[in-house]
Amino acid sequence: MGNTSDLIQKLQDLFPGLKGEEGGAMPGLVVPADRLTALMQELKEQRGFNFLADVTAVDYPEGDKERIEVVYHLMAVPAATELRVKVSLDRQHPEIASLTGLWPAAEVQEREVYDLMGVIFTGHPNLQRILCPDDFSGHPLRKDFQPAATEGGQ
């Protein structure tokens, strides 16, 4: 994976503030939220990561590093090289640019993250709940969400 450190190095020149994560099973990038779209466009159009494999988010409610991380997995098709991209968002007002302009595949996946984690994707054409009912309140995958008791007790 020598190419990976090269790639991270080159991207760091283009995107100041970008951090590389190596050592895991997959190389990763952590990018400031305002540079996400530009980075993704670069990765898609210049670096061969043409496929949006997954969009999800993780909630970290504790301590002074309280945040919501949105996690994107990209893949180069057909080489099957994988890359992880993360952005860290303010947990009280998580907001990030939508990637639907680059990949229509983001449309349903971002709706899911909005529904279950409460992240607002600006520029999304139809940001509504997708799995929970429309009148549902709260975002169930937040760590402080208490699942309601069902029939038969609290």
Add this chain to the structure above:
Amino acid sequence: MLAVAKEDLYTQEIELNMGPQHPSTHGVYRALLTLDGEKVIKVENIIGYLHRGIEKLAEDRTYTQFIPYTARLDYLAGMLNNLGYVQAVEKLMGVAVPERAEYLRIIMAELSRIASHMIMVASMALDLSGWTAWFPPFRERERILDLFEMTCGSRITVSYMRIGGVAADIPDGFLPALEAFLNDLPGMIAEMNGLITGNEIFKARCQGVGKIDLETALAYGLTGPNLRACGLPFDLRKAKPYGIYDRFDFDIPTLSNGDSYDRFVIRLLEMEQSARIIRQAMAALPDGSVMAKVPRVLKPSPGEVYHQIEGAKGILGYYLVSDGSNKPYRLHIHGPSFVNLGALPRIAAGGNIQDFVVAIASIDIVLGEVDR
């Protein structure tokens, strides 16, 4: 005489709900169709009827306790869903799996893929009123489920894979029964080709219907047989082999039209390749243990992993985050049906209502995995 002034005559678009209770939606799913006459001009997916909060449940289960939930995602291919999950945990923890277990996993996973494709071809034919064609795949699929049952006691929700191996070795009689099944499989495929693949009515209703080109398919995140029907030989079993898939000799069938007909035919072709893999795994099946020595309490060190496998319906991904405790801090499941269904509005818009039935059958969704 009825007098209607010409300016009072008008046409309008109507909205029609198809589902959530409808035989062609293959589960509780609703499509809100905007129609101009019989022409579908817009499709809106309304899903979530089967949402059980499985990702939330995972945060309150140990790593092992979560295994049974996986077969309740794509319940038509339980073994594959088991496999993706246990391999993700094994990757996170660095567990090595005994050789015999690796081979048994391949056999079971490919059987699951064949079973899932059988449902697809049977129900797509049935959706087009091909009643007879329902029976051959379901007849043969029973034999796969019998094989699962004799090994682990369950037919659908198998929970056969374990972190570090498989739950049980195969019993006596398994291999002869599997051999007999594989010998009869080409007969079933020939039967389907005779009944359906070459059928003029079926062709007329499917060819050119629900077409999607390769570039659009990739942009919409389509994977699996649906992508290969657009002409790209992309299969993770070859492109990024997991487990021991690099040891087998098989082809990746592709077709080039990207229409509903090709999406049907490709499933039949993939069954043949799965059978090839199973035969090689049977021939090479080593003796030995089927479970690695793993601690009773699994506590992966803090970290994260994203593991993708080639599921029956496309790429199935598990994203796991560990905080060092015995339960996942976060588990996300990337279900191929969810994303493939997201492309349906693009695939189906512009056709007639009856074409919509063909399109949804041809992308082969399972709602357990869509809604999770």
